[in-house]
Amino acid sequence: MVLRFAPSPTGPLHIGGVRTALYNYLLARQQGGRFILRIEDTDQTRFVPGAEAYIIQSLSWCGITFDEGPHVGGPNGPYRQSERKDIYAQYAHQLVEQGWAYYAFDTEEELEEMRQRFEAAGMVSPQYNSITRTYMKNSLTLPLQEVQERLRTQPYVIRFLMPRGREVRFYDEIRGWVSFHTKELDDKVLLKSDGMPTYHLANVVDDHLMGITHVVRGEEWLPSTPLHVLLYEGFGWEMPKFAHLPLILRPDGGGKLSKRDGDRLGFPVFPLWWQDPSSGEVSLGYRERGFLPEGLVNYLALLGWHPSGEQEVFTMEELIAAFDLSRVSKAGARFDYEKARWINQQHLRRRSVADLVPQVRVLWEARELPPISDTQLEALIQLARERASTLPEIVDAVRFFYAPPTHPLPETLSAKLHSPVLALLPTFLLELEQVSEHTEPIVETTLKGWARTHSLPLGKVLLTLRLLLTGEESGPSLYAILVLLGAAEVRRRLQIALPVYGVSQRL
């Protein structure tokens, strides 16, 4: 089994592309096959510098690796279509010789004129086909001598000669039998006037030359598959199996997911950070938004595919074992960021705390928070992880640690302070400082004991203390907060806070 992922380097790879690559990868690894990266850069006008490197880095971050490709080499190279130009020209001419294609000399203006003429005559979207081609300048209509003259002196394209009156049937591994009639198809350009092939030619030639056995690609290719089938026939090559994946749709409204939807709805559509080279505009990716690669991969795997059981959280290894093309859905799938977050949360919990330390540290330092030891960071992560779906949320959840509140608190919060607790708090501080060992159980016992001796309701005690220390009314366990802050810091914060609320007793 040989599979490939064949993106075009016209910009950053978006998550739809990541999913296509993932499904191909899963299949290749499951079957012990090979996985090839091929860069389809045949449109020179749309080339975006950096896009190829971005694609490789993104997939690598996701854990998707290739056996062959421009970055790793291999026996079937080169892996950039722009470097294979001569190969395609040779095959295109072969098709002409065998009567499957022809030369066309029409200029852009002539093409446009033809379209307008036929539109005026009532055709909705005129194509270059068995009817219109007879009115155009090509090797089918021009005398042989003129054709040879033009071939020598002017630019030309090679068009596929769409046969008449045929039904093209092919089996799609996801959709079953699909058929098209050739009368609906046009004479697609195979070789452009700049000598580069179009997608259709390059794709078929490369898939054959590279020994691709399964073509797994997006549904947008379904309508051009009959052309590809005919090309295989023209060349006399064995066809690969085809599987067309459902598209990823926008969370609301209609159409497929686009970068704009992400910007508008507040979620990333790219795996990694990307800066548009022409506009300079920066887009954050899933990595920057604090997703774990296995979280993104797991969610994407589930968008359009469903395992036979009810398991939803998968590692890459498990996905490789469970994936099955026949269980891929036919209908487009709406993107759901909430579910992606949930899946990521599941993976966040499966990681060991020690594993997360370096990643959280990066965020910690990026926010220019005070220096912190690994041990302390581990304790904070332990505490925050349960209430976070992404990495940055871990840092957010321990604000109390690095961002002392400013007093007085906003009215809505200060109203919740309990005066009797306020007044007696200095005595608790003394008790806390007497504690032999600062661990959660001991601190908890101390605080509860203190509340009992002073007949203070525990709920009020905890809320008041939490508000004074953190400025928030909810968050991690207050006992854990007390331990992490340490008696000295608790004293410091209370010394600042208490006087503000009228407790003047010296501390």
Next chain:
RNA sequence: GCCCCGUUCGUCUAGCCCGGUCUAGGACACCUCUCUUUCAAGGAGGAAACAGGGGUUCGAAUCCCCUACGGGGUACCA
């Protein structure tokens, strides 16, 4: 317009190929209760769908047809 593909809870989907076991299952989100100092997390429960219409059949979410709706394609873009 035309061609192709599709259509089960708000969303991702199971079930459909091989009609009865489907009073349609799971998950996210939502609601309620529970645990808890709080917020999460956890536990328990709830609300929520076979697009519509015709067939075929003793029986249809499952098979057939039509309609509607959605998506894709219709470039010297991929």
